[in-house]
Amino acid sequence: MHEYPITKRIIEIAVEYAVKNGANEVKQINLVVGDYSGYVASSIELYFEIIAEGSICEHAKLNIERVTPKLKCSACGELFTRAPFSFECPFCRGEGIPTDIGQEFYIKSIEV
Numbered sequence: 001m002h003e004y005p006i007t008k009r010i011i012e013i014a015v016e017y018a019v020k021n022g023a024n025e026v027k028q029i030n031l032v033v034g035d036y037s038g039y040v041a042s043s044i045e046l047y048f049e050i051i052a053e054g055s056i057c058e059h060a061k062l063n064i065e066r067v068t069p070k071l072k073c074s075a076c077g078e079l080f081t082r083a084p085f086s087f088e089c090p091f092c093r094g095e096g097i098p099t100d101i102g103q104e105f106y107i108k109s110i111e112v
Helices: 003-022 043-052
Strands: 028-033 059-067 071-073 096-098 103-110
Touching: 003 028, 003 043, 003 103, 028 043, 043 059
Parallel strands: 028 059
Antiparallel strands: 028 103, 071 096
């Protein structure tokens, strides 16, 4: 449910950007959403269609680039995607530690 206000804010930012640049239509919004960001990409897509209706974002295409979380091996330094129930590095069998990769959430670009 917390995707509603963030989606509303995304649309507000896109509208502000379009107005500032003299455009009367937003064509595309590109988001980056990490799987551990706390936001569900499919919910953002659903709310986007509802909230954008009647605005200059109504016909905009919403592209969401999802980022898979990565661990960093404490032994060899390699980044890797965690296997279920394991923190073991697939390269050297060292222990993986959490990183910020997968926590991203931002507007990458807006096309007007």
